[in-house]
Amino acid sequence: MSTQLKTALQGFAIDRALKYLESDPEENLPKLMAFIDKHSPEGWYTVQRAALRKAIEEKGNWYQMILKFYELDPGVRKAFVRNLLYNGSLKGSNTQNEMMEKYGCNIPWAILLDPTSACNMHCTGCWAAEYGNRLNLSLETIDSIIRQGKELGVYLYIYTGGEPLVRKDDLIKLCEMHPDCEFLSFTNGTLIDEKFCQEMLRVKNFVPAISLEGFEEANDSRRGAGSYLKVHRAMALLKAHRLLFGISTCYTSRNYADVTSEAFFDSMISAGALFCWFFHYMPVGNDAAVELLPSPEQREAVLANIRAFRQAKPIFTMDFQNDAEYVGGCIAGGRRYLHINAKGDVEPCVFIHYSNCNIHDTTLLDALRSPLFMAYHDGQPFNGNMLRPCPMLENPELLPRMVKESGAVNTDYQSPESPEHLCEKTAKYAEKWTPKAEELWDACSGCARPCGKESK
Numbered sequence: 001m002s003t004q005l006k007t008a009l010q011g012f013a014i015d016r017a018l019k020y021l022e023s024d025p026e027e028n029l030p031k032l033m034a035f036i037d038k039h040s041p042e043g044w045y046t047v048q049r050a051a052l053r054k055a056i057e058e059k060g061n062w063y064q065m066i067l068k069f070y071e072l073d074p075g076v077r078k079a080f081v082r083n084l085l086y087n088g089s090l091k092g093s094n095t096q097n098e099m100m101e102k103y104g105c106n107i108p109w110a111i112l113l114d115p116t117s118a119c120n121m122h123c124t125g126c127w128a129a130e131y132g133n134r135l136n137l138s139l140e141t142i143d144s145i146i147r148q149g150k151e152l153g154v155y156l157y158i159y160t161g162g163e164p165l166v167r168k169d170d171l172i173k174l175c176e177m178h179p180d181c182e183f184l185s186f187t188n189g190t191l192i193d194e195k196f197c198q199e200m201l202r203v204k205n206f207v208p209a210i211s212l213e214g215f216e217e218a219n220d221s222r223r224g225a226g227s228y229l230k231v232h233r234a235m236a237l238l239k240a241h242r243l244l245f246g247i248s249t250c251y252t253s254r255n256y257a258d259v260t261s262e263a264f265f266d267s268m269i270s271a272g273a274l275f276c277w278f279f280h281y282m283p284v285g286n287d288a289a290v291e292l293l294p295s296p297e298q299r300e301a302v303l304a305n306i307r308a309f310r311q312a313k314p315i316f317t318m319d320f321q322n323d324a325e326y327v328g329g330c331i332a333g334g335r336r337y338l339h340i341n342a343k344g345d346v347e348p349c350v351f352i353h354y355s356n357c358n359i360h361d362t363t364l365l366d367a368l369r370s371p372l373f374m375a376y377h378d379g380q381p382f383n384g385n386m387l388r389p390c391p392m393l394e395n396p397e398l399l400p401r402m403v404k405e406s407g408a409v410n411t412d413y414q415s416p417e418s419p420e421h422l423c424e425k426t427a428k429y430a431e432k433w434t435p436k437a438e439e440l441w442d443a444c445s446g447c448a449r450p451c452g453k454e455s456k
Contacts, residue, residue: 087155105377135413278318329383
């Protein structure tokens, strides 16, 4: 059977399955899970599917989360399933694998890009400020990136910034131009209003991830007085319109206890959020606040709390530093994602501001085959201990060498920072974290890892 015919049949089957599930989610969820298992490629999220199957059978917190998904607007829900779960993960993964084999480089699952460097806020410790506030990717450039991405099997596009919603109209146009893609946007939430909620309901494929750094005192100390209340007003609007949204949280030495507390999890769930992305603070930029780096004990507490609540609370969470074992290490450099800033520089990671090519001068595929991206491809995983995944934070000896050998340059246009200076700030952190990481990694040797434990 040809790949094209197989894809068409899978798409038809997905549509039928969705209609079947809509009629009675509780009754038909187990049957749909069996259908997914039957039609999934070999090795496709095997561990995750097993966990989901178990949750459905036991009717635990993940099961409750799925039922909450059915409280969303039906059009938004269907677009999410088709665009992200089918186009992005089932059909898209087939194309990505073909392209990886053909070209011998990483092909991402998602592309992060900055529509603008402009922002209506100035938050402490925000790396985006170093790009300045006058840069923009044109609508035509973003459209070209998406078209090139779809040829590689990429159907998930994530906006960072700056504040992406400064360009609301263009973002909605892109949703209209690419209804087969899912668009997620990190946002401070302050520009979400009634009109924009109506636009989200109309296009159906735009999902906000609202930045929240804890409760009011902790959040407003980084984001400015009154921002906490504005965020909660935005979430109330989104919930009232039955729109899909989540939270994005950066944990630091100061707020780690708050953002991983049961009260914080309960507050997110009560507000209507269905997911939360947790990010470890990165000391990027010459003026970065190094004191915000968590201590080993604080990071361990974050890891333990998030994993405990993952088993108990109906909200999907991902800790992008401590959950590397589930994705086999560092996901940057195009292995799962890449970043294109508002000037067009193609960077391996949203926190690694070095580049050897610009999207205005090269194709997306050629960027993935460029020296810096191939250094990522050839070096991953950067450490056999999946609690030490990053070539900057936990393996600081690696990034300066990769930058030098690839001829990459710093993309901080306000105050350029050498990779040596950046990694000097993380070297002490890595030295302190390594013994704790080894202890934790050795202690959980019985868990099902898709990555193995070989040192590299």
